[in-house]
Amino acid sequence: MAVTEQGRAAAAGSARPATGGGRIRALVPRVLSAAMAAAALYSAAIALVPPLRGLLLPVTFVIETAVFPVAPNLGYAVFLAILAGALARRKRAAHRVAAAVFTLLVLGDLAVVLSASLMPDLVEEFGLTGQVVASEVNLAVAAAALGVLVAAADEFFAPTRKASFRQALATLAGLLALSGAVGYGLVTLFPGTLRDEHHLAWAVERALGGAATFDARRSGLPPSWVDLVIGMLSAVAVLAAFAVLFRSQRAKAELPPDDEQRLRALLSTYGARDSLGYFATRRDRAAVFSPSGKAAVSYRVVAGVCLAGGDPIGDVEAWQPAIRAWLEQARRYGWAPAVIGPGETAALAYARAGLRVLELGDEAVIEVADFGLDGREMRGVRQAVNRVRRAGFTLRVRRHADVPAAEMREVVDRAAAWRDSRDERGFSMALCRLGDPADGDCVLVEAHDADGRPAALLSFVPWGDDGLSLDLMRRDRDTDNGLMEFMVAGLAAAAPGLGIKRISLNFAMFRSVFEHGARLGAGPVLRLWRWTLVFVSRWWQLESLYRANAKYRPSWVPRFLAFDDARDLPRVGLASVIAEGFLTAPRLPRFPRFERRAGHATGTGSLSR
Structure with a gap:
């Protein structure tokens, strides 16, 4: 789905001064993302290191019963990691998933607390007082987190691609079925102490990441490496599904003829400033213009990175409005902004707009x-x-x-x-x-x-x-x-x-x-x-x-690299390598379709500088 003119207008209108409570709400995506990332790292650590899992068993119990669910399962760890990244990019879909998770936690804890208040004798008889107290604490934490999510809903504005939810469900179902089938085959060949009649149920449970238990009284286990293999397969399934769900809105990789003519008009007047300016006329780039039309930033969206190239085109006095418009659009769609190859003056302009700058090399x-x-x-x-x-x-x-x-x-x-x-x-x-x-x-x-x-x-x-x-x-x-x-x-x-x-x-x-x-x-x-x-x-x-x-x-x-957040540098580097043509990004299978193509006269091109 392409970024439309209406979308650009919405992006331009999304910038609003953050004051008072607005500044606090603006921190919610990053704080929640950090919390999810910490839970993901903990789950991955106890999944990959069995001795650590046993050593931290009391800690895991406290965290899981009183704060937030963690589990020694790679699939679950990947789920949390992907969710953390999407929350940091302010994805609306990630906000809905997180809200659903905390809603389920609130409902589950509320059921335990209400049941305990209605049947206190059973709580005492079976010694469940500790679990009830943990549920009360967890209820308070989950309810607070859910309240914060609801209050900060406007901070999660980045859209995902059309029909991504259905595609993500289909991807998850298909890959989890494959994980369960492989797990059943492995546990049949290497059952360990697990009885034959429990093979299928155990494989399905592990493929689902332990989210469901079909027989709590079951005893026996297969070798630990079988559990690890199934967990890795489930991790791949979750990774693929959430990658589909949280894919960024994609901009068309084309430069409309009208925009190209506007860029050429700016180059005819200001083209002497930057040796890379003419490359802004590439037809696989787009352009964001300043409100006055006197400057523009040329960019391409690659792997969720809004990658601009060289200096802004046009009047230096109009660079800042053009850069702000470009940053606002990147923010609106959840893209990580980055610039490859700006000169010293442009790098200073990007730094004034809030980006970080590193020297990349020199042009001869x-x-x-x-x-x-x-x-x-x-x-x-x-x-x-x-x-x-x-x-x-x-x-x-x-x-x-x-x-x-x-x-x-x-x-x-x-x-x-x-x-x-x-x-x-x-x-x-x-x-x-x-x-x-x-x-x-x-x-x-x-x-x-x-x-x-x-x-x-x-x-x-x-x-x-x-x-x-x-x-x-x-x-x-x-x-x-x-x-x-x-x-x-x-x-x-x-x-x-x-x-x-x-x-x-x-x-x-x-x-x-x-x-x-x-x-x-x-x-x-x-x-x-x-x-x-x-x-x-x-x-x-x-x-x-x-x-x-x-x-x-x-x-x-000298030429520079400008970027927003140091945590985005690996993604920016990957996007640059893909944009330069040294790596081909993996794509999901697509059905052929007929499209109308822009009427540009094009020829064979080059890149070898």
Whole structure:
């Protein structure tokens, strides 16, 4: 279900000043989430560590009878953990589930207390006074929690997807049935001391997480590992079901034509501020505009994270209203806000809006007027350029608008054939389309070998009127080394003829660590951090990307990561990896359906910056 204009208006209207009791109610989702998370951790600990379970048995009894149910069951622990996360994201569905849980606790405790008051003799006869007192305490706690939930109902405003409740029930029923069937098979093969006639009932009980007991007088148990396996299967069932139930409202991964034209109008006036600004025209992003329309934040929702890229587009004076509108929308739908790659000025603006900021790395920018191949520091680049030139390679630099349509189709096909991955990658620093008529100001750099065969290509998007930002880098795998240096140097030489004064190349993550950590006198912590990154670079190419940029002696422009809560950092990191195309998010099976598609002219895209 897409975020509609009405939804955006509701999101904009959801911001209200929190004063007095409002500030206290605003804390309810976080406090309740922390309590549920603590119960989840306790249940998981006593489920996974049998000695701890026995040691804490008195504590477990007190908590379970007087405060809140805990149980040595992984399925139950996962349920509480998922509920805690959804409560923290202010999901309406999570509020209803929590209210239902506390309502059942109140009704159960109330039944015990009323029964004890009506039949005091039985309480004394069977020694149930302690349990009645525990129920009275539990009744007070559960009633107080339920009252707080009712009073703070307005704080749980984030919607879930349409029909998620029915889908969650179907998912839970199917997976719990599978867990029970597997459990029955295991307990049949490994019964331990459990009698044959109790196998099915025991397996069903354990699949349900101990929520129901069919025979309290039953004796005997199968091996503990059978109980653990069933608990893990039930945990997976609960995890899947609640993941379906609490899925965030999804925004359409498309940029409407009207919004794209508004963004292009802002870029024509303010596009020189940010080398990543043009990537806001990606068609798998959306945009939130300031009330004045003079600024916008470009974003995409991935894994429940509202992920913005680069600086806000437009007038700096209108950035704060645009950022507030974006944050209000993220808050309204329960998304975790995050920004990948803002510059220093934008990072400060996001920090003023309440986000936390970390330095992520640096962007390499070549100042054309200062670039040259002379000097000892440029010796490696100069040798590579001369070697490729002697081999007979030639270079051609053109605006996309100057490339004939038939030739551009060949370029698109070559880019796809030279792509290292199956799918296009990129989000914050890639356009992921090539050959679109709307991108006529982009610049294409092509290298041909001595026989005139295409060998490599680069594509750059506009950075204001006098800059370029690298979008696409592709080459034939059989070509000589040094070809990219030849192309970058050739573009710098041709840049004045195109009116270009600056060229943005790749982004080097943790650049300062690689540079300063190798210097004489670097401290032990910095050296250890650098060693760690060098080790990780065996798989993620962090150091090689830094060195590939550093050899051009560029200016380094810092880039940052902005986020709301440190607890969201793992989710933000996962969303970034998915958005950049390095990981495919798992999806539930969907039935095919016909959809109307937006009438954008699109081409093959790229991401390799």
